[in-house]
Amino acid sequence: MTTRPLVADDAAVAAALAADVDWQFLLTVGQGFGLVAADGSLIGVAAILPYGAPQPPARFRFGRIAAVAVRPDQRRRGIGGWLVQAATTMLRERGCVPEVDAKPELRPLCLRLGFSGGPELTRRHGAATGMPSWFLSAGTRMRAVTDGDLARLGDFDQPIFGADRRAILAHVYRCGPERAFLAEWGGRVTGYVLARPVDGGLRLGPLVAKDAPVAVALLRQALDASGGQPVAIDSFDRQPELNAYLAGARFALAAPILRMQLGKTLRGDDASRLFASAGPLFG
Numbered sequence: 001m002t003t004r005p006l007v008a009d010d011a012a013v014a015a016a017l018a019a020d021v022d023w024q025f026l027l028t029v030g031q032g033f034g035l036v037a038a039d040g041s042l043i044g045v046a047a048i049l050p051y052g053a054p055q056p057p058a059r060f061r062f063g064r065i066a067a068v069a070v071r072p073d074q075r076r077r078g079i080g081g082w083l084v085q086a087a088t089t090m091l092r093e094r095g096c097v098p099e100v101d102a103k104p105e106l107r108p109l110c111l112r113l114g115f116s117g118g119p120e121l122t123r124r125h126g127a128a129t130g131m132p133s134w135f136l137s138a139g140t141r142m143r144a145v146t147d148g149d150l151a152r153l154g155d156f157d158q159p160i161f162g163a164d165r166r167a168i169l170a171h172v173y174r175c176g177p178e179r180a181f182l183a184e185w186g187g188r189v190t191g192y193v194l195a196r197p198v199d200g201g202l203r204l205g206p207l208v209a210k211d212a213p214v215a216v217a218l219l220r221q222a223l224d225a226s227g228g229q230p231v232a233i234d235s236f237d238r239q240p241e242l243n244a245y246l247a248g249a250r251f252a253l254a255a256p257i258l259r260m261q262l263g264k265t266l267r268g269d270d271a272s273r274l275f276a277s278a279g280p281l282f283g
């Protein structure tokens with residue numbers, strides 16, 4: 001068996017192993033690699049996504065391990081563990097603390113490799129039907145995001161996320177610009193939400209806001225614009241007001257997502273202002 005980097009032309013083959021992954025984009029912003037059998041076929045894939053320079057109060061740069069998948073006939077032979085370990089080495093060589101948003105299936109393997117952490121997010125599924133009402137506080141203005149807002153969104157997001165993910169935000173925005181909204185107060189950005197089409201519906205996120213009332217107002221706006229399509233959102237468990245609103249709108253809990261890291265880290269994000277992630281691949 002050998003390894004090789006994945007290039008844009010590999011996107012279709014990699015998708016056969018991990019279908020729910022935006023490989024074209026992941027291979028643009030991150031680096032993918034694959035394990036190749038003697039017959040030349042890919043039997044395992046993974047990718048790393050190192051984020052930009054850390055922002056205070058982060059003390060460490062970090063990076064994500066994404067899209068770990070092994071061909072079904074090759075599982076339980078140590079290949080998944082090998083892929084995570086290889087991704088870990090690649091991130092460390094770039095000075096990044098490795099992090100993964102893992103499905104429960106990956107947890108035992110990550111624990112074995114020394115990762116720690118636990119459930120932090122939950123995937124919820126629903127649609128924009130029967131949404132409870134919600135009122136914006138006086139002075140807050142909500143409007144659609146335009147191309148010209150991207151730099152300001154990046155400036156707002158960076159200290160909250162704890163690292164530079166402008167390329168990811170721009171990509172998610174371009175996937176569904178008509179469903180991107182921002183909140184402003186006195187001309188300053190106080191929150192934003194993005195959404196992109198995925199198979200059979202919409203994936204909503206990131207959702208970042210100065211407080212829960214603004215976050216819920218943005219969520220409601222994005223749901224209003226969803227045209228009744230099925231919506232998935234990975235919301236942080238530590239946001240009770242947002243999650244109560246989702247429950248009121250009859251969003252069902254689908255799966256826990258575990259945020260696991262390797263090594264001691266002060267991640268530096270502002271947890272109180274992160275409401276939903278961009279999805280397991282992107283943070």
Ligand SMILES: CC(C)(COP(=O)(O)OP(=O)(O)OC[C@H]1O[C@@H](n2cnc3c(N)ncnc32)[C@H](O)[C@@H]1OP(=O)(O)O)[C@@H](O)C(=O)NCCC(=O)NCCS
Pocket residue numbers: 067068069070071074075076077078079080081082101102103105106108109112
């Ligand atoms: C999750 C996934 C990547 C694991 O890949 P894998 O190659 O089976 O992983 P490993 O073989 O390294 O480890 C799997 C288990 O097999 C065990 N194992 C490894 N080698 C073994 C061997 N020779 N004999 C018996 N068991 C073995 C490991 O101890 C591990 O057990 P654990 O989960 O209780 O720790 C794979 O199941 C997969 O592709 N799933 C679908 C995609 C997915 O869910 N990806 C996760 C994204 S977050």
